[in-house]
Amino acid sequence: xxxxxxxxxxxxxxxxxxxxxxxxxxxxxxxxxxxxxxxxxxxxxxxxxxxxxxxxxxxxxxxxxxxxxxxxxxxxxxxxxxxxxxxxxxxxxxxxxxxxxxxxxxxxxxxxxxxxx
Amino acid sequence: xxxxxxxxxxxxxxxxxxxxxxxxxxxxxxxxxxxxxxxxxxxxxxxxxxxxxxxxxxxxxxxxxxxxxxxxxxxxxxxxxxxxxxxxxxxxxxxxxxxxxxxxxxxxxxxxxxx
Numbered sequence: 001x002x003x004x005x006x007x008x009x010x011x012x013x014x015x016x017x018x019x020x021x022x023x024x025x026x027x028x029x030x031x032x033x034x035x036x037x038x039x040x041x042x043x044x045x046x047x048x049x050x051x052x053x054x055x056x057x058x059x060x061x062x063x064x065x066x067x068x069x070x071x072x073x074x075x076x077x078x079x080x081x082x083x084x085x086x087x088x089x090x091x092x093x094x095x096x097x098x099x100x101x102x103x104x105x106x107x108x109x110x111x112x113x114x115x116x117x
Numbered sequence: 118x119x120x121x122x123x124x125x126x127x128x129x130x131x132x133x134x135x136x137x138x139x140x141x142x143x144x145x146x147x148x149x150x151x152x153x154x155x156x157x158x159x160x161x162x163x164x165x166x167x168x169x170x171x172x173x174x175x176x177x178x179x180x181x182x183x184x185x186x187x188x189x190x191x192x193x194x195x196x197x198x199x200x201x202x203x204x205x206x207x208x209x210x211x212x213x214x215x216x217x218x219x220x221x222x223x224x225x226x227x228x229x230x231x232x
Contacts, residue, residue, distance in 0.1 A: 093160075093220075110159040
């Protein structure tokens with residue numbers, strides 16, 4: 001399977017604990033995005049990497065959230081001191097910009113569903 | 118925050134009928150994309166239409182874009198039970214240099230196709 005993969009698929013944690021999610025993008029894609037989706041809503045942008053550089057962060061990404069993409073391959077998203085409001089589906093997407101046409105199709109992984117008790 | 122709204126929020130049709138979903142957005146865009154999401158799963162890319170295009174087809178899908186009205190529609194012809202899913206439109210404003218093409222999604226239309 002050469003699509004985007006995410007682990008774990010489900011995570012249940014207690015409030016105050018730290019959690020870390022992993023995303024493995026499509027191998028030739030240099031761009032990687034994290035989104036968060038709550039029930040009944042569309043995904044919302046969190047942050048973006050081009051290769052190993054984190055170039056944009058949403059205001060949704062509080063200080064308790066940190067993302068890394070060492071060596072420009074897989075990425076991790078860590079949430080420290082989780083709160084019940086962090087319960088959501090965390091989606092990762094990867095893409096490769098199509099040159100002068102400016103087209104960029106983002107391919108999404110299956111997501112990690114987080115439940116904070 | 119969400120870019121816009123899909124309309125209707127929910128749609129229930131019989132297998133074989135056509136399904137039309139609409140999407141409105143607020144700001145200027147570079148591309149508009151439609152995605153499908155089966156319950157509790159990731160998003161599957163369906164089709165991308167550029168801001169200088171007005172209509173695009175892919176299999177049983179037809180997408181239109183009206184940038185003057187800031188709206189798009191997705192038509193699924195001859196629907197099947199397997200088309201049951203939530204459908205989202207997503208826009209990007211385009212990047213420059215290393216700028217991102219972050220997607221801004223609507224809330225989605227939940228389509229139910231009854232066999």
